[in-house]
Amino acid sequence: MIDAPLDLPCGATLKNRIVKSGLSEALGDTKNNPTEALISIFRRWSQGGAGLLITGNILIDRWHLEHAGNFVLDRSTDMNKTSELTKAAKSGGSLVLAQLSHAGRQTPKAINPDPLSISNLKLDLEGYGQPRMASDKDFSELIEKFSTSAKLAQECGFDGVEIHAAHGYLLSSSLSPRINNRKDKWGGSFENRARLLQLILQKVREAVGNNFILAVKINSSDFQKGGLEISDSVKIANLIEKENIDFIEVSGGNFEAPEAYQYVSLKESTKSREAYFLDAAKNIKASVSIPIMVTGGFRSISVMEDALTSSSTDLIGIGRPFVIDPSFPYKLLNGDISVLPAVERNFPPAQDIPKGAVLNWFCDQLALQGKTGKGDINIPLIDGHERYIKQSDEATHSLISFRNDSK
Template identity: 60%
Template sequence: MTISDPLILPNGATLKNRIVKSAMSEALADEYNNPTQAHIDLFAQWSAGGAALLITGNTPVDRVHLEHAGNFVLDPDSDIERVSALAASGKSGGAKILVQLAHAGRQTPEAINARPTSVSDVQLDLPGYGKPTPASEAEFKEIIAKFVRSAKIAEDAGFDGVEIHAAHGYLLSSALSPRINTRTDRWGGALENRARLALEVVKAVRHAVDPRFIVAVKLNSSDFQKGGFDHAEAVQVAVMLEAEGVDFIEISGGNFEEPTAYQHASKSGSTQIREAYFLDYAAAIKSALAIPLMVTGGFRSANVMNDAISSGKTDLIGMGRPFIADLGFAARLLSGEITKAPFVEQNFPPADTLPRGAVLNWFCTQIALAGKTGAPDLTISLVDGHKSYLNQIKLATERLLEARRD
């Protein structure tokens, strides 16, 4: 098996190959959190680029719990015409498209919500985030209902499915972590209690949508924090999720405090940037599952991707940054015209020599440029790209708050 082979998901949907554009923070929504034309145009280019599956960036189910002001939100106040246009653009070139549904929880910026709802009152150890309020029993039920509502809107709008975000420290991920989830009721303590929120969301969504609608989950292979959600627990939760009827599980790792999934080379002195840095964690999860597994993080060489698939460590290859550097690289990689995905970050300085988040922010600036102009500008310096994105989010937040006041 190789990256060019199709894959049939448990619900019967066929993916034409094994390349997936994983979720990224597009930050292209307008002040009402609706998709913009730049957003729609960008997904049309990605769809024409050869990948089998596209996953939108973090799409909140609750507009007072955003990852950032530029998120596109899926709820009854969404502009369904624009949402449907985004779904159609993602499918226009032959790809399938999923909406990544999320609730930011304690990772909601303070400027948007100073007292966000979370699983506990454990605050994010970073500036710019407020003290969270632990969810009540009634609020957990409301959160589950919001995921269901958004999934049904996605289905009605023409998306092929949803990916429920239970990774990277957002609400469902926080609930899994014993370091963050300090509850003593039925939502905390033992793993089956900490997993309850994610499982109840998946169960409710799966029941509400058509059996042919894809339901996937993004799960941390580990939080990579002392006392956090670990790999052994990830294997157990993956098995629980499979029992609820998910079509595939994507594994990644880390959160805002420990941004493992977002770094390129974390330490100075590194001589080589390691590819597929979550693949070693995939083996135990893959061996415990009958459903497909997707691994995201660091894949660049076709031979590494093919080896990962042929050896049975993963079924799908998730990539993000290569789709920013070259919107149409996937078709050339699949045809053999190129043997490696774009790897612009291999020449960047190590992350510990740069401002926090500089590389991630540089890529986010490139997404914005690609959406507006049709192509990135890889000549922009890291620092300039970083500063540009910070300014972009500042302006987006100001516009969002002004629109809400109106």
């Protein structure tokens, strides 16, 4: 089934079921426009044969990035460069979605010391500032900004957008009963917590029309006490399905509970079944009639085929293997390989390595792929981790100098 096309409600057709999930490339320039390195990696991903490519976080607001090198889509974006990016991303016949996001309280302090968030609950990690709770005016501006970015994405040749409402960013924290402790119409009850996402979806659909892919990424669970649980995510899926969307991507966790990225801290039972969120996806799929995508852990063709044939999901989202081998989809579809690279399995347990080291190592590999056309899996974990931290610090420094010079 992996090579079977899939028709989406908006009329678009994906040529197969393999989707590159969002991978924050951090390959934007100082003005947060796409660079040649970003265009180059998207060309290779497209020519690798995936049915759909989803970009990493594209931020709708310059003051709420998750990394200084993020790509931003607003009225100052370089539209020509962005059109070059979408052309490259479609050069091999893949469709491409812009993943639209607002980092909320997960915006690093160096980028914004008092980021906008759904509540004033601070992220329980070093390097993040005290958030400012959104006002009614902020909510109206947020809805407007998501729809402006979606319209700009359409003008630059994207086939659609994915609204990022997972992983602890602003929309995810709005849905979370743990973070969204508001007492007004934007918080508290399930309906109130879902209001912002619902209004954004309505406004985006109105802006882009009916023939453009509109997807949403949600958490199946926040993996935190008092956080979002599978019963909530099923309810969210039921609610947003009514907003004329094309599919829902299921993931989980956030910066405080990084279940989606950290193989090293997973339970043995989760590791052995590969696809971390498959049970949750199956539950959600059973309660909606639009397609479902699930991302996280898929490495063998047998597990992917089982997931499709057992009606647990319609699309197979894959992340880290695209960093190691950008052209694996054709090899998998042709039967040349049956298992994808799973470099994350070789690293030491989480308690023995610095926090974030594995994620940083993958980010470093991604930067290498973009800038040099190839990665190097022999780079030791700590070397890749430290090099990426250095690059991130440099990117932050350049962003701040640019902001100061523009004042």
